[in-house]
Amino acid sequence: MVDLVMQSSKNDDGVNDPLYADARVTVSVNMRDVTRNSDYARSHVYEGAAQLFDPGLYALDARIEFRNGQWNADPGLHTPDYKETPMRNTLPGNPLVPSQVHVLYDPRHATYLGRHQNLPLCTDGAAPGRWIPERNLPPTWKTWQYMSPAEDGRVWLPYACRLRRISHAEFVFHMSRRWPSVHWYGDSNSRRTLRPFVMGGKWCYEASSTARLDCLCNDAPKDLFPSEWYPGMPVPHWYRVHTNGVHSTEIHADLRRLLQEPTDPRPILDKDPSDDGNFGPAHVPPGYRLRDDYFDLYYRFTRGTLDIYGSHWERDITSAAVAPYQPASLVVVQLITWDAAFGSFARFKIDVERLANRLRTVYPRAEFVYRSGPYWCCRNSDDQAKKYSRLRFQSFDAHARNVFQRKLRARVWDVMSPPGQRPPESKRLSENMPCRSAHSRAEHIHLDNQVFMNMLVNGQE
Numbered sequence: 001m002v003d004l005v006m007q008s009s010k011n012d013d014g015v016n017d018p019l020y021a022d023a024r025v026t027v028s029v030n031m032r033d034v035t036r037n038s039d040y041a042r043s044h045v046y047e048g049a050a051q052l053f054d055p056g057l058y059a060l061d062a063r064i065e066f067r068n069g070q071w072n073a074d075p076g077l078h079t080p081d082y083k084e085t086p087m088r089n090t091l092p093g094n095p096l097v098p099s100q101v102h103v104l105y106d107p108r109h110a111t112y113l114g115r116h117q118n119l120p121l122c123t124d125g126a127a128p129g130r131w132i133p134e135r136n137l138p139p140t141w142k143t144w145q146y147m148s149p150a151e152d153g154r155v156w157l158p159y160a161c162r163l164r165r166i167s168h169a170e171f172v173f174h175m176s177r178r179w180p181s182v183h184w185y186g187d188s189n190s191r192r193t194l195r196p197f198v199m200g201g202k203w204c205y206e207a208s209s210t211a212r213l214d215c216l217c218n219d220a221p222k223d224l225f226p227s228e229w230y231p232g233m234p235v236p237h238w239y240r241v242h243t244n245g246v247h248s249t250e251i252h253a254d255l256r257r258l259l260q261e262p263t264d265p266r267p268i269l270d271k272d273p274s275d276d277g278n279f280g281p282a283h284v285p286p287g288y289r290l291r292d293d294y295f296d297l298y299y300r301f302t303r304g305t306l307d308i309y310g311s312h313w314e315r316d317i318t319s320a321a322v323a324p325y326q327p328a329s330l331v332v333v334q335l336i337t338w339d340a341a342f343g344s345f346a347r348f349k350i351d352v353e354r355l356a357n358r359l360r361t362v363y364p365r366a367e368f369v370y371r372s373g374p375y376w377c378c379r380n381s382d383d384q385a386k387k388y389s390r391l392r393f394q395s396f397d398a399h400a401r402n403v404f405q406r407k408l409r410a411r412v413w414d415v416m417s418p419p420g421q422r423p424p425e426s427k428r429l430s431e432n433m434p435c436r437s438a439h440s441r442a443e444h445i446h447l448d449n450q451v452f453m454n455m456l457v458n459g460q461e
Helices: 113-118 168-178 188-198 337-342 345-362 390-408 424-431 442-457
Strands: 002-008 026-033 046-049 056-064 100-103 129-133 154-158 181-186 237-242 245-251 294-301 330-334 367-371 411-413
Touching: 026 129, 026 390, 168 237, 168 294, 168 442, 181 188, 188 237, 188 294, 188 330, 188 442, 337 390, 345 390, 367 390, 390 411, 411 442
Parallel strands: 181 294, 181 330, 330 367, 367 411
Antiparallel strands: 002 026, 002 056, 026 046, 056 100, 129 154, 237 245, 237 294
């Protein structure tokens, strides 16, 4: 794994640019194995490319992820804990092996951070970007003009567009009009993503709750809701999502039992957040508080393309299975995690094509969103047969993205790249989780969902 990490950023006068002070902007280098000899026991050769936008001096940060196929274990063998080994440049004086890269200062370039507020709003869920300390942002920027910072105080800012904070109330309003019925397929990583939606943004959002195990990485099904909601909950799940989340009386296997009332026709009075300094995913801006908007959400637990532990898309994604429900206007699909950990790439390439064909047959008029595999997946050895390497995971994801875009014209919701662009020390901190399945922290789930909400809401005014 190779990152380029900003060490400093100076203007033409040699003065440090305050926008990039201690930013440590990190750009992951997409690597591929180009070893051309058969002696893999002695050496591997990789090459990669990266595109740098922010001005400054960058240094290489290289780490060995695994040795001797440890993360491609055979069944029955013990898989060691995930551990990266830092590498050092052994040829610092060789001009053909540069250890630093310099990007020239150009404040007129469209991607320069000082010009960020001139960019259009993001409608791309996979827009490349970088993490910048919130304290560096110009004082003229309002908090609602950028996403909430991560736990290390950095804000995700794309290069070519702007992300804004969108309340769950505004999201529900737009969903109720454009995509009133959403069908969602995915594993526990998707189930974890749904927590903020079904709880109106109030799940693990307060600082006092983020140390709880379910906020860190645990995702046991019965922890998905308050305990009084869980008994008798049907599988698959069907929810009616309101501004303040899902009401306990509206968890049904068949929402036809509910009255189909139209949404509130009153216009939004004010889209700007209040000035109480407490704006966040759970905040209800003026003009939304009395609304009765909702969208219906059907969720089915699937394990990628695999027929494993009683779950298989060929049985679960059928026209008959979804016939009792409102036709989907939007379908969200998350794959990769189980496929990369337990499947074969050759079989995956066949099955993902078949899955895409099935989705088009079952949902001929729906729009599709492909949710990438999460960055913090599959690293802990909770199963001795689990296989993992970053290149393997990225290969599965890249192929699935291509198929879904080609066959379904799917929009991509990328939850893999932003965490991968975190500074090395932040990535190490977040990967050191006490749960064995390595789910994303709650802070990252909220940020992932903000990207999703921006992708769907912006441009729908």
